[in-house]
Amino acid sequence: MNYRRAGAYSGIPRWxxxxxxxxxxxxxxxxxxxxxxxxxxxxxxxxxxxxxxxxLGLSLRxxxxxxxxxxxxxxxxxxxxxxxxxxxxxxxxxxxxxxxxLPPVVGGIALLYTFGRQGLLGRSLExxxxxxxxxxxxxxxxxxxxxxPFLVVSLEGALRSAGSRYEAVAxxxxxxxxxxxxxxxxxxxxxxxxxxxxxxxxxxxGEFGATLTFAGSLQGVTRTxxxxxxxxxxxxxxxxxxxxxxxxxxAVVVVGLSYRGPAPVGGRAGSxxxxxxxxxxxxxxxxxxxxxx
Amino acid sequence: xxxxRTRLAQVLLAGVVLxxxxxxxxxxxxxxxxxxxxASSGAxxxxxxxxxxxxxxxxxxxxxxxxxxxxxxxxxxxxxIALSFAGSSDxxxxxxxxxxxxxxxxxxxxxxxxxxxxxxxxxxxxxxxTNVLTxxxxxxxxxxxxxxxxxxxxxxxxxxxxxxxxxGAATKxxxxxTGTTLKPVSEESSVTDVLGKVTSGEADAGLVYVTDVxxxxxxxxxxxxxxxxxxxxxxxxxxxRTSKNKELAAAFIAAVTGPGGKKVxxxxxxxxx
Numbered sequence: 001m002n003y004r005r006a007g008a009y010s011g012i013p014r015w016x017x018x019x020x021x022x023x024x025x026x027x028x029x030x031x032x033x034x035x036x037x038x039x040x041x042x043x044x045x046x047x048x049x050x051x052x053x054x055x056l057g058l059s060l061r062x063x064x065x066x067x068x069x070x071x072x073x074x075x076x077x078x079x080x081x082x083x084x085x086x087x088x089x090x091x092x093x094x095x096x097x098x099x100x101x102l103p104p105v106v107g108g109i110a111l112l113y114t115f116g117r118q119g120l121l122g123r124s125l126e127x128x129x130x131x132x133x134x135x136x137x138x139x140x141x142x143x144x145x146x147x148x149p150f151l152v153v154s155l156e157g158a159l160r161s162a163g164s165r166y167e168a169v170a171x172x173x174x175x176x177x178x179x180x181x182x183x184x185x186x187x188x189x190x191x192x193x194x195x196x197x198x199x200x201x202x203x204x205x206g207e208f209g210a211t212l213t214f215a216g217s218l219q220g221v222t223r224t225x226x227x228x229x230x231x232x233x234x235x236x237x238x239x240x241x242x243x244x245x246x247x248x249x250x251a252v253v254v255v256g257l258s259y260r261g262p263a264p265v266g267g268r269a270g271s272x273x274x275x276x277x278x279x280x281x282x283x284x285x286x287x288x289x290x291x292x293x
Numbered sequence: 294x295x296x297x298r299t300r301l302a303q304v305l306l307a308g309v310v311l312x313x314x315x316x317x318x319x320x321x322x323x324x325x326x327x328x329x330x331x332a333s334s335g336a337x338x339x340x341x342x343x344x345x346x347x348x349x350x351x352x353x354x355x356x357x358x359x360x361x362x363x364x365x366x367x368x369x370x371x372x373x374i375a376l377s378f379a380g381s382s383d384x385x386x387x388x389x390x391x392x393x394x395x396x397x398x399x400x401x402x403x404x405x406x407x408x409x410x411x412x413x414x415x416x417x418x419x420x421x422x423t424n425v426l427t428x429x430x431x432x433x434x435x436x437x438x439x440x441x442x443x444x445x446x447x448x449x450x451x452x453x454x455x456x457x458x459x460x461g462a463a464t465k466x467x468x469x470x471t472g473t474t475l476k477p478v479s480e481e482s483s484v485t486d487v488l489g490k491v492t493s494g495e496a497d498a499g500l501v502y503v504t505d506v507x508x509x510x511x512x513x514x515x516x517x518x519x520x521x522x523x524x525x526x527x528x529x530x531x532x533x534r535t536s537k538n539k540e541l542a543a544a545f546i547a548a549v550t551g552p553g554g555k556k557v558x559x560x561x562x563x564x565x566x
Contacts, residue, residue, distance in 0.1 A: 216479025
């Protein structure tokens with residue numbers, strides 16, 4: 001939308017447009033091919049079968065719980081990474097972001113050796129009467145593990161591009177760090193936090209490898225929608241395709257929300273401070289500040 | 294707005310045409326792999342096999358087929374056996390979609406039937422091995438599992454295959470035959486995932502194939518049970534109709550079903566059909 005703004009540069013080379021079209025097709029064509037394979041007469045019965053609805057419900061519930069956990073753990077983490085200044089900070093960031101590049105199955109194995117019955121913490125938890133393996137809790141933990149970096153990355157970017165001038169002013173006026181965080185920082189980066197939370201939710205919804213490795217697969221307890229699709233594919237390709245389409249639809253809605261939700265419609269043209277790198281145009285901050293106060 | 298809308302549309306259209314042309318190339322290739330029908334019909338025996346073939350085999354055959362392929366290549370210089378292992382139903386899907394397989398070895402007759410019904414394999418597939426379920430427990434056997442009935446006891450964390458996959462179907466059969474209803478903590482979509490839950494100590498017991506327990510060595514302990522004989526899985530093997538090297542495919546199948554192959558399979562714990 002940037003190019004609509006008066007005076008903004010919008011020169012895109014023609015070859016880039018052609019490549020962009022090929023790139024878009026590369027993503028859209030497989031989706032179209034899948035839609036073409038949907039058995040429409042049976043679509044409704046397939047996606048409303050008991051197993052499908054149970055899996056969808058479980059997916060939505062666990063993804064919501066994971067998102068809450070991501071916010072609780074990710075906001076302080078992003079704050080420490082963006083504002084803190086301590087030795088090993090870069091190393092900490094690398095490790096926190098590791099699940100982004102790790103194959104999820106590796107995450108599952110790592111979680112197994114942490115929270116599993118024979119695991120690092122699992123043994124003490126078992127003594128305390130808490131069993132995580134094969135429970136819905138295990139699903140939430142697996143999803144949080146893979147989704148947390150998404151929240152940390154987008155929030156840290158928002159924090160950095162928002163700068164710390166307003167916080168500094170608040171502090172000189174006598175506000176304590178907690179008050180500054182609550183009254184200034186969080187309202188300032190709310191769009192970044194929101195899009196980070198939505199991305200974590202989407203990632204949690206699609207989680208498969210870590211869940212399969214760590215949590216197992218049982219209807220209503222640990223079998224989320226991706227696991228149900230994987231299983232249905234063994235015997236009933238039609239059901240797998242129908243459920244895949246359902247998951248795509250949910251994902252499209254979620255991603256659509258993440259890119260429209262935070263910015264007021266028709267307002268500041270596409271320059272959210274939450275958008276990762278230093279594109280935060282100067283007039284974005286006062287606007288956010290106004291909303292914050 | 295520097296870019297007029299029409300020109301944008303033109304360029305996008307060019308991209309579409311380009312991509313479609315590329316797609317066309319992609320789909321064109323497999324269609325031409327029909328092969329010459331006169332190439333060969335059946336194993337002629339006298340001709341020395343040469344060239345290379347790709348064998349699609351069920352995941353549970355990984356160790357044995359890797360061994361058999363190496364033996365075959367050593368005995369027949371100039372041949373190359375490429376192996377691809379996955380769940381039988383995945384392999385069926387791939388072959389139906391035109392994957393370049395020459396030989397298919399399935400872990401159950403049901404998946405092979407899907408291909409023979411679609412006339413994608415040569416002749417009638419021959420069973421070359423059998424496999425039965427057994428109970429795998431962690432070496433310490435924490436839940437003291439001693440029989441199939443023990444698996445249904447409360448508090449025993451048992452993991453089985455989901456009924457959609459062959460090992461799960463066999464589990465269902467045994468449950469029905471013995472009148473025992475298992476309450477698993479997880480129904481996995483592959484037997485290796487079941488074994489993984491046992492070797493990691495998460496589960497107290499898992500129902501897997503005897504060959505899996507044998508391959509896992511001392512990481513798990515086997516608790517054999519007589520009722521396992523009620524659900525015997527037969528492994529069929531067949532040449533894929535679109536194979537371009539039918540001599541080599543037939544020669545490899547003969548090696549698998551022959552005495553040498555039988556011995557390797559028996560050593561791994563497979564039975565004879």
